[in-house]
């Protein structure tokens with residue numbers, strides 16, 4: 079199986095690039111942000127609790143997202159692999175993912191880290207907020223909080239995957255096509 083993590087701060091292009099990669103490599107896209115937003119739309123208790131944190135730009139508890147990922151892995155048994163987008167975001171989530179995948183006799187092949195500078199991130203998120211209406215994409219203070227959460231809790235994953243020799247840095251600046259090519263040229267060396 080080809081299991082990839084698309085990694086980087088909010089606004090780096092994970093969602094856009096995942097959508098393209100799943101078509102080319104026949105993978106299943108698992109975005110915890112999308113899963114949480116669909117819980118909110120459904121009006122579930124989980125969605126209600128998650129929204130309170132998401133609206134403040136704070137991460138939801140590890141056990142909530144790990145549970146959602148576990149359920150999705152169970153329901154998708156016959157696939158070439160998964161693209162994890164926005165998950166894992168903490169060391170505890172990364173360790174849980176390693177365990178879940180090893181129970182299924184598979185593993186993460188690579189973490190692809192999209193490198194985008196801070197000013198470009200803010201520009202992209204505000205633009206996305208206008209188009210999508212996502213409340214956490216519209217307030218510069220909340221965006222700042224999300225970037226803070228990333229630096230504090232998520233960036234340490236780089237070391238975690240470097241130790242496993244699975245870390246790849248990808249230039250995340252340029253057109254959507256150019257960034258897609260940057261990703262594909264690394265993925266093609268993995269297959």
Ligand code: AMP
Pocket residue numbers: 088110111112114131132133135136137138139140143163164165166167171214224
């Ligand atoms: P995203 O769509 O990936 O930017 O996620 C939007 C929000 O959902 C984040 O700011 C968090 O509040 C929450 N979220 C998404 N994925 C995770 C995760 N893996 N761990 C904790 N919180 C998450």
